Amino acid sequence: MPIQNLIAYFKDYFPLNTKEENDLAARFSERDFKRRQLVLQQGDVCRHFTFVISGCLKMYAVDQNGKEHNIQFVAENDWATDLSSFYSEKPSQLYIEAVEPTAALQIKHSDLLYLYTNHHKIDHNFRVIIEQKYIDLQNRVLQNISSSAEERYAYFLKQYPNLTNRLPNTQIASYLGVTPEFLSTIGKNLIYKS
């Protein structure tokens, strides 16, 4: 039961009682995505919070030249949503796409607001979760402004060792903000260093 994964995930933050669990379980629905299938596309309103049970999604933006820039990968026990579009209910600038066959749980805007309003603990948990994600993002900004591409790549490999094998290097390059060609030359150096 996928919903059990979500409940277990939440309990790591703060234990839930039966009522909270049931209310949570009642408002998430299962959805599977094939490889390359879009969870969200630019121009659409992001209507769901998506929790990944298995598989992997990528969030990316497309620039004026049509190039994709990966903002984030979302694998097991992690959340994908365009927060800005989700809360404002305005069209998103982003895409979310499955890079592997992915099993997910989704909750609608109105249902999440219901949970926030009626369960302090769930509201609380989502604050703690996003604070952690904020810290990670802040570290990434620091990396971006202070480190070379090689250092950022080494950091990525260390931080996400499981993603390394599952993602093509072209996708990692986009995430790091370098070209795949340059990542390839960096990669060679790292092998000799490790």
Next chain:
Amino acid sequence: MPIQNLIAYFKDYFPLNTKEENDLAARFSERDFKRRQLVLQQGDVCRHFTFVISGCLKMYAVDQNGKEHNIQFVAENDWATDLSSFYSEKPSQLYIEAVEPTAALQIKHSDLLYLYTNHHKIDHNFRVIIEQKYIDLQNRVLQNISSSAEERYAYFLKQYPNLTNRLPNTQIASYLGVTPEFLSTIGKNLIYKS
């Protein structure tokens, strides 16, 4: 009364009742910082959430070569804290320093937890606040991985027009992740373009 600024700020998110206002006001204390004074230094535990009433702070990390990298500027009606150190109560990797004479309000860890526990609305507000800051940070990451230094500088000027005049370009360069010399040559180009 500085605390009125904070209450007004909160009310923009979600109205507070009298009890909430009073509880909030009772737990923040005023503190002023001179230019260059440190709010937090590396190695110390970050024991406060700091809300800026007037003035401006910078948060930065120092790398192995002793170079400072500005992660964030925090001006009026904004929050400065090392979230990671604050919640874990472990030594911080960051500095927070006043770049202008700054008036601030601070709340201790235990007092904030008290507010979270006893006032759902305050917990809720902090979630909404950090979600907005998360969105901003995510946009900054996107800029970093997809835009040239010149584009990032133009974006900064547009997004923070008031900070532009208050901060030396050396500080903005550090925030953008470029050298002051290079920012200087970029700056010239922007003048001709606008």
Next chain:
DNA sequence: ATTATTTCTTAAGATACCTTATGGGTTACC
């Protein structure tokens, strides 16, 4: 299994950005 598509590697030439250095202009501090 075969074909089509995507991915990886390599290399040469171009560009963005950095380093170092220097001088002049501001701003802070006593």
Next chain:
DNA sequence: GGTAACCCATAAGGTATCTTAAGAAATAAT
């Protein structure tokens, strides 16, 4: 009001990273 510290501009040469191209290897689709 004077001195010291900081800040800005400019330039020459160096390094990191990008662009384009093309072939080989791996992976996905039929």
